[in-house]
Amino acid sequence: GAVVSQHPSRVICKSGTSVKIECRSLDFQATTMFWYRQFPKKSLMLMATSNEGSKATYEQGVEKDKFLINHASLTLSTLTVTSAHPEDSSFYICSAVDKYWNTIYFGEGSWLTVV
Amino acid sequence: DAKTTQPPSMDCAEGRAANLPCNHSTISGNEYVYWYRQIHSQGPQYIIHGLKNNETNEMASLIITEDRKSSTLILPHATLRDTAVYYCIVGYSTLTFGKGTMLLVSP
Numbered sequence: 001g002a003v004v005s006q007h008p009s010r011v012i013c014k015s016g017t018s019v020k021i022e023c024r025s026l027d028f029q030a031t032t033m034f035w036y037r038q039f040p041k042k043s044l045m046l047m048a049t050s051n052e053g054s055k056a057t058y059e060q061g062v063e064k065d066k067f068l069i070n071h072a073s074l075t076l077s078t079l080t081v082t083s084a085h086p087e088d089s090s091f092y093i094c095s096a097v098d099k100y101w102n103t104i105y106f107g108e109g110s111w112l113t114v115v
Numbered sequence: 116d117a118k119t120t121q122p123p124s125m126d127c128a129e130g131r132a133a134n135l136p137c138n139h140s141t142i143s144g145n146e147y148v149y150w151y152r153q154i155h156s157q158g159p160q161y162i163i164h165g166l167k168n169n170e171t172n173e174m175a176s177l178i179i180t181e182d183r184k185s186s187t188l189i190l191p192h193a194t195l196r197d198t199a200v201y202y203c204i205v206g207y208s209t210l211t212f213g214k215g216t217m218l219l220v221s222p
Contacts, residue, residue, distance in 0.1 A: 004158075006158070032208075034209070034210070036212075043202075043212045043213060043214050043215060044159070044212040045212075046209065046210075046211060046212075049209060091156070093158050093159070095159075095210070101207070101208070103161055103164065104149070104161070104210060105161055106151070106158040106159045106160070106161070107158050108157060108158045109156070109157060109158040111156075
């Protein structure tokens with residue numbers, strides 16, 4: 001069964017609004033979580049790395065004020081897409097790892113459509 | 116940039132072994148070799164990972180060359196449900212995805 005869960009799996013929002021995607025580790029405490037973005041027929045692109053209790057580290061070119069990442073607990077990280085635009089429509093995927101850096105598991109992904 | 120090179124696509128007959136190669140000539144000493152696969156519109160599924168030694172689990176086997184510059188993922192008896200994009204990734208703290216190999220298993 002899934003050890004990393006994302007919610008919602010699909011969301012449609014209007015331009016200009018904000019939408020939050022949750023990533024939960026179900027069987028372990030995730031000290032580090034990662035957020036990826038994937039466009040159709042393309043590979044996953046790392047957006048940011050978040051460690052529990054500290055600010056996320058964003059990859060070059062990713063707007064930290066637009067993609068707000070919070071990792072307030074050892075089992076939950078959230079990605080908030082603020083002032084969403086149609087070009088933000090994409091497949092967003094999180095992954096999580098425990099403090100021992102055992103296997104890195106991925107969530108099921110969340111489809112965001114901005115209309 | 117991804118540190119791995121994989122063929123863009125491969126075909127395999129159902130029931131046969133699928134051998135997926137990966138080159139990672141710049142791998143560092145503490146970097147693991149990970150394999151994931153992604154079926155359309157789903158998150159990547161963990162398959163296997165290793166550091167130096169060959170590894171086997173219920174899904175696959177991972178063969179890593181002695182110099183660690185390349186590896187092979189082996190699916191011993193491919194089924195139609197194994198059709199997916201397979202990603203070979205080297206890393207430790209961050210996983211950077213390349214383009215992967217699209218494996219098509221046919222009847």
